[in-house]
Amino acid sequence: MSNKSKLAIRGGEAVRKQYLPYGKQWIDDDDIQAVVNVLRSDYITTGPAITKFEEKVANYVGSKYAVAFSSGTAALHAACYAAGVCEDDEVITTPLTFPATANCILYLGGKPVFADVDYNTMNINPSSIRKLITDKTKAVITVHFTGQPVDIDEIDHIAKNHNLIVIEDATHALGASYRSKKIGTFSDMTMFSFHPVKHITTGEGGMITTNCRELKEKLVLFRTHGITRDRIKLIDDHGPWYYEMQFLGYNYRMTDFQASLGISQLKKLDHFISERKKIVSLYNRAFKDLNCLKIPSINIDRQSSWHLYVIRLDVEKLKVGRREIFDALKAENIGVNVHYIPVYYHPYYQKIGYNRGACPLAEQIYEEIITLPLFPSMSQDDAFDVINAVKKVISFYCEQ
Numbered sequence: 001m002s003n004k005s006k007l008a009i010r011g012g013e014a015v016r017k018q019y020l021p022y023g024k025q026w027i028d029d030d031d032i033q034a035v036v037n038v039l040r041s042d043y044i045t046t047g048p049a050i051t052k053f054e055e056k057v058a059n060y061v062g063s064k065y066a067v068a069f070s071s072g073t074a075a076l077h078a079a080c081y082a083a084g085v086c087e088d089d090e091v092i093t094t095p096l097t098f099p100a101t102a103n104c105i106l107y108l109g110g111k112p113v114f115a116d117v118d119y120n121t122m123n124i125n126p127s128s129i130r131k132l133i134t135d136k137t138k139a140v141i142t143v144h145f146t147g148q149p150v151d152i153d154e155i156d157h158i159a160k161n162h163n164l165i166v167i168e169d170a171t172h173a174l175g176a177s178y179r180s181k182k183i184g185t186f187s188d189m190t191m192f193s194f195h196p197v198k199h200i201t202t203g204e205g206g207m208i209t210t211n212c213r214e215l216k217e218k219l220v221l222f223r224t225h226g227i228t229r230d231r232i233k234l235i236d237d238h239g240p241w242y243y244e245m246q247f248l249g250y251n252y253r254m255t256d257f258q259a260s261l262g263i264s265q266l267k268k269l270d271h272f273i274s275e276r277k278k279i280v281s282l283y284n285r286a287f288k289d290l291n292c293l294k295i296p297s298i299n300i301d302r303q304s305s306w307h308l309y310v311i312r313l314d315v316e317k318l319k320v321g322r323r324e325i326f327d328a329l330k331a332e333n334i335g336v337n338v339h340y341i342p343v344y345y346h347p348y349y350q351k352i353g354y355n356r357g358a359c360p361l362a363e364q365i366y367e368e369i370i371t372l373p374l375f376p377s378m379s380q381d382d383a384f385d386v387i388n389a390v391k392k393v394i395s396f397y398c399e400q
């Protein structure tokens with residue numbers, strides 16, 4: 001595909017000269033200094049910065065505990081372990097997510113069961129969860145898609161009735177709230193990621209927040225080989241050098257210089273979110289009356305932290321499919337993306353026996369979605385470039 005041919009829709013120049021990515025980290029001098037300070041100190045891993053970062057995140061979301069990991073994926077793996085997911089256990093989750101949300105179930109020999117989503121919010125639908133519960137169901141992993149919280153109360157109610165553990169993949173939802181309370185304490189465990197496209201970054205990194213001490217202790221051991229040095233917990237004791245590996249854990253530790261970056265980033269989180277919201281209002285205002293396109297659907301009892309801005313195409317009315325619109329926006333130098341390919345479409349999932357057709361709404365949504373650029377350091381001019389490009393492309397292809 002050549003960019004030239006796609007530009008031919010108006011025969012003219014691209015709206016933007018320079019490519020605008022869909023997401024990007026914000027690193028300033030304070031962040032750099034925070035990392036340098038740790039690099040010059042005694043501990044560059046498993047030192048004081050980890051504990052401090054954990055405390056700060058727990059404080060921010062209002063949880064009792066927080067446990068840092070080397071990635072969000074490692075954190076999900078640990079959460080599934082702590083939840084007791086074992087061979088042949090079923091765990092219900094959404095197909096509209098990054099594969100890591102479901103992979104963590106497979107790591108432990110469990111079986112991901114995909115529940116369909118709500119057509120408007122694109123979040124997992126509580127009634128689809130209810131229909132899939134069996135004797136083998138152990139847990140539910142929800143995803144606050146794009147940053148808008150799921151129907152927490154309904155899901156909590158189902159989980160209590162069936163004795164299920166709930167893990168929230170809140171990768172998109174750091175700083176989001178549900179009925180005026182921050183995401184991070186609603187369920188047994190909540191996972192956050194600090195990958196550079198997420199709200200705050202540590203390069204790679206993740207965190208689990210929980211109010212349960214027993215879960216917290218399992219998570220801490222899982223992060224470091226299943227090894228404990230706690231004299232009270234030892235089964236045996238050979239002397240002062242003695243430590244004990246009590247189950248099969250991993251090395252999923254975050255470094256101290258990453259944690260220090262995280263502490264510095266966390267100070268700016270509320271500012272990052274408000275910058276994201278400014279862009280979102282510009283987008284919403286510009287697109288709400290545009291034909292052939294729908295803006296994100298918002299529930300008024302919850303506050304999104306706006307990790308992603310996903311538009312929906314009216315593929316019935318458009319003369320072309322999502323592919324043409326996507327290519328045309330790319331040709332305008334707009335870094336569009338698609339979140340997400342339904343997890344069970346991936347060849348690996350097909351190979352292990354999943355079939356298309358399982359979640360018709362998620363599959364239909366997949367044909368309609370395009371993610372537009374959204375990150376805190378985007379300027380108003382950047383946002384207007386995106387708006388102009390979308391208007392140009394949509395008005396060209398829309399039947400009206």
Ligand SMILES: *Cc1c(COP(=O)(O)O)cnc(C)c1O
Pocket residue numbers: 071072073074097098100101143169171172193194195204205206
């Ligand atoms: C990014 C992401 C993950 C994985 O987090 P990593 O820190 O990259 O391992 C998991 N789930 C969702 C929904 C994500 O967006």
